[in-house]
Structures are given as structure tokens and as C-alpha cells.
Amino acid sequence: ALRILIVGIRVQSRFSAADLLSGRTDGGQEDREIVKTPVITDEGRRMMLVTGPNLCEEDTTRQTFTTALSLSSPGPHTVLIVLNLEDQQSQQCDIVKRAQELLGAEVLQYCIVLLHQNQQKRLTGASTEMVNACGGRFHIIRDSEPKPAQTAALVAEID
Secondary structure, three states, rough: OOOEEEEEHHHHHHHHHHHHHOOOOOOOOOOOEEEEEEEEEEOOOOEEEEEEEOOOOOOOHHHHHHHHHHHOOOOOEEEEEEEEEOOOOOHOHHHHHHHHHHOOHHHHEEEEEEEEEEOOOOOOOOHHHHHHHOOOEEEEEEEEOOOHHHHHHHHHHOO
């Protein structure tokens, strides 16, 4: 099974990414900080999605991220770092530094930045820095595009 750890700043963005990959349309958010969701796609592909905690929240501990990593054991194939281009909180947090502190120094070589975009906005300083730190790996989700096409493109990017 393809194991994907989804982290970011906003709860809604992290769960939207999980919903996109799982094909859920109910917007099924959980009250828990970490959610593990097994998925079998229409094509029969198995995925394990672990929606993790907020990267930039001050009271988020390393142990919380260790738990999220262990749920995607034996380690995630990829870590999706979900950023919303309209979100100002991402400008106030050193996302690169926090990801390395909480997930390990080598994590960026396994990351893809998932940019959630409601309107046509350009990459900002924080999102550009994160994309560069992840070797240029990023994918943009636009609300205006059909979900199946977005899912297929994102899974292809992960592969």
C-alpha cells in the first residue's frame, strides 16, 4: 500500500487533501488530531492516508509527529505538506525549519508541497521557500477543477 502522511497548517486544508485522495465527498472531518484512513481506489490501488497535526502550532509536540509517522509505518512513501496560498499564517511560520524539527532532518527529500488554491494567486515567499526546499516537488489543487482528474494527477506526482 502507498503510505502518505499529510501535514500542514490548517485543519480544513489537510482534511480536504485526504478527502481528495480517498474520494470522500462528505467532508468527513474528525475531531482527533491524527487520523489514519485506509483507502482502496476505484482502480484497486491501496493507500494508507495519515492526516497529521499542524506544523506551526506552538503546542504541537515532536511526540505527536512521531505518532503520526508510526501510523504510516514502515515509514511514509511521501509526506504531503499542504499549504493554502490565501493563508497568512504560513507567512508567519518557518515551515521548512518546523518540518525538519518535527519530522527529521531528511524529511524534505520525501515531501511534496500540496498547494490549495481557490483563486489565481502566485506563490508567496513561504510557499516558494518550501517548494524549493522539497526539490521543486509541488502540486496545485484548484477548487474549480474536477476532483477525479486532480486525484489522478496528484497520485501520479506521488509516484
